[in-house]
Amino acid sequence: MRLLTREMACQELVELVTAYFDDSLSRSDRRRFRAHISGCDHCTAYVEQMRLVIEATGRLTEDDIDPHAREELLAAFRGWSEGRAEA
Numbered sequence: 131m132r133l134l135t136r137e138m139a140c141q142e143l144v145e146l147v148t149a150y151f152d153d154s155l156s157r158s159d160r161r162r163f164r165a166h167i168s169g170c171d172h173c174t175a176y177v178e179q180m181r182l183v184i185e186a187t188g189r190l191t192e193d194d195i196d197p198h199a200r201e202e203l204l205a206a207f208r209g210w211s212e213g214r215a216e217a
């Protein structure tokens with residue numbers, strides 16, 4: 131992991147979402163994941179969407195994530211971070 135202590139970025143959360151539902155995140159990553167969700171409506175919606183996929187299919191793999199939707203989300207994340215540059 132590159133970012134051990136920094137606040138989790140939206141893009142990192144998207145990358146970790148399968149691990150989160152697999153219960154394979156480290157304790158600190160899980161804490162950062164949840165902390166991020168609690169302050170980010172966009173990621174809350176994304177995680178909720180993934181939860182629905184799991185409920186429908188019983189599991190979540192990278193293949194279950196529509197790559198186009200994921201790319202659109204990541205593009206939107208880039209737009210948001212440009213709009214609010216918190217150092």
Ligand SMILES: [Zn+2]
Nearest residue numbers: 140170172173
């Ligand atoms: Zn986010």
